[in-house]
Amino acid sequence: MSREGQRERKMAPRGLYSPLSVVPWAAALLLVLSVERALALPEICIQCPGSVQNLSEVALYCNQTPELMLHARCCLDWKGTILGLDLQNCSLKDPGPYFPQAHTAVIIDLQANSLQGDLTNTFRGFTQLQTLQTCREQRNLCNSTGDTEMCPENGSCAPDGPGLLQCVCAEGFHGYKCMRQGSFSLLMFFGILGSTTLSISTLLWGTQRRKAKAS
Template structure:
């Protein structure tokens, strides 16, 4: 026969565990920092607001349009006094709609949008060109104060320059006007010219040995300085 205290503990756990599971399931995912980068909610006239409210499975939180899992599909950073885009924007690489109008940008580098492969609508101030230019988008329309870059093109389907990647490599889109070349299976190294798998164990061993030797050298140098002082 089990002790009374043990039975009470088991009974308490049997009631507490379902409650904890229910609370964790109902808890909303943490809001990404980029959604709070600019104060206030998304503008009700923005492309982000329009896109999000048309789809019941999406929800507006701060400056972001999010899925139930917390993935960013829209980001409204219009009128945020941004002069440049920093690495903070990378957190929104899954965005389909991105509104950056009414900001005093001096220029925007195409590399800022690296990995933004899902981006289909990008709103920019009038003086800023769409990243990648006309060849990166199906359509670019400009109004009085802003330009909208519509439907990102797959650069790997470029018919003007079909040989984008070297032999033994294949092309993968990497954002507006951007792509990267990945080695096919069985090849690695510069321009994927080396055949066979990458010698990971050998590389790790050499790197570890070098790191260890440098650490010993620095430790000995600091020890001599301490004794000298």
């Protein structure tokens, strides 16, 4: 074999493993890994369609650390561990069977969902959770024994807004602490109010007239 042939044979392996030839292979490998990672998202991240809103607390938390990434409804680290979960406005009545996948989350947002039942056991094992945002139906304080004892004997507890209650007199009772029995007389009320107003008006008129004569 000639010297030129031997030289070409020796040069061939160097061209195959040159830095320029490695770059396309590395790019292709990264592309495959990124696709596999996207396809391997936990089910809880794609349980609800859409993505995390930019102004949500989960997005703000995720954007604070460069190593974290937003994918679908999750904030993940480079290992794929869920650190944030945003399921806002997903029409959920319960978190669903895949919710335990987010047990590593630091922040979870469940606002704008009609969640039902007691969620206490739902978060069992969520030892890293620091922020939980939920918006549920108004709590009826009248279901608490301590609050119902605030109402008088002839009254009953009724909700009066978020975190508020009122005591409603039973039928046939009215007045302070529902102690007066019988219907409330509107005729008597307006009669007393009218006579009082007339007396005060007459007194003021007479006083002002005297001052006018004196001047």
